[in-house]
Amino acid sequence: MARKLAAGNWKMNGLKASLTEATALAEMFPAPSVDILLCPPFTLVGAMADALSGSKVAVGGQDCHTNSSGAHTGDISAEMLVDAGCGYVILGHSERRADHGETDALISAKTVAAIEAGLVAVVCVGETLEQREAGETLAVIRSQLAGSLPDSVDLAKLVIAYEPVWAIGTGKIPTLEQIAEVHDDMRATLSDRFGGGAADIPLLYGGSVKPTNADEIFATSNVDGALVGGASLKAADFSGIVTALENA
Ligand code: 13P
Numbered sequence: 087m088a089r090k091l092a093a094g095n096w097k098m099n100g101l102k103a104s105l106t107e108a109t110a111l112a113e114m115f116p117a118p119s120v121d122i123l124l125c126p127p128f129t130l131v132g133a134m135a136d137a138l139s140g141s142k143v144a145v146g147g148q149d150c151h152t153n154s155s156g157a158h159t160g161d162i163s164a165e166m167l168v169d170a171g172c173g174y175v176i177l178g179h180s181e182r183r184a185d186h187g188e189t190d191a192l193i194s195a196k197t198v199a200a201i202e203a204g205l206v207a208v209v210c211v212g213e214t215l216e217q218r219e220a221g222e223t224l225a226v227i228r229s230q231l232a233g234s235l236p237d238s239v240d241l242a243k244l245v246i247a248y249e250p251v252w253a254i255g256t257g258k259i260p261t262l263e264q265i266a267e268v269h270d271d272m273r274a275t276l277s278d279r280f281g282g283g284a285a286d287i288p289l290l291y292g293g294s295v296k297p298t299n300a301d302e303i304f305a306t307s308n309v310d311g312a313l314v315g316g317a318s319l320k321a322a323d324f325s326g327i328v329t330a331l332e333n334a
Pocket of ligand 1 (some may be wrong): 095179249253254255256257292293294295313314315316317
């Protein structure tokens with residue numbers, strides 16, 4: 087059985103004052119039965135890790151470079167995230183694929199770097215609306231998984247997030263049948279490639295997850311948690327999603 091994970095992606099949101107949302111969340115869950123993760127922008131990573139140290143809420147980055155150091159202006163390495171107190175990093179989010187032209191091959195190299203540095207890599211995949219309407223969803227997800235994951239990977243350090251691009255920030259979610267179809271197919275694809283250990287890889291759903299729809303999403307086949315954007319910014323909202331996962 088895969089561990090359950092409620093992960094928040096703050097994207098390019100949050101100033102120092104927002105750290106109180108993170109500490110409020112930690113206070114609500116002193117002994118959670120699921121893993122909880124917040125991924126703030128880089129400017130807040132260190133301060134959030136310090137504020138949450140000793141709590142049950144982990145901190146992660148939203149990207150990292152393939153190299154551990156060097157002449158790469160504006161980039162952050164996996165080692166730097168570990169040094170700042172991170173345990174995780176999101177890789178290959180559709181916004182990075184779109185905004186920064188990240189390819190499957192680059193994401194695979196980042197995954198290697200992140201896991202070598204000791205981070206858990208949360209690797210994101212997801213189809214566009216055009217691809218779904220063309221009936222290409224499963225082929226797109228299989229291809230992204232094939233290209234974005236290295237052959238040799240410590241499965242205990244891997245999380246996959248299925249985020250349909252058209253469901254991100256739109257308030258639209260796939261039907262539960264559509265989510266189950268993709269998650270079941272991802273589990274089978276990962277098992278074919280990596281063997282029995284793939285049963286333990288947490289498979290997150292992401293895209294317009296709210297406290298109001300979390301229960302039914304978490305009851306869906308092969309959904310082990312969520313990667314949450316907007317509803318992770320406020321402890322009052324994200325706590326409802328964490329509770330739904332604890333009760334799933
Ligand atoms: P929303 O929850 O705001 O739709 O964002 C989802 C997402 O992209 C998380 O990485």
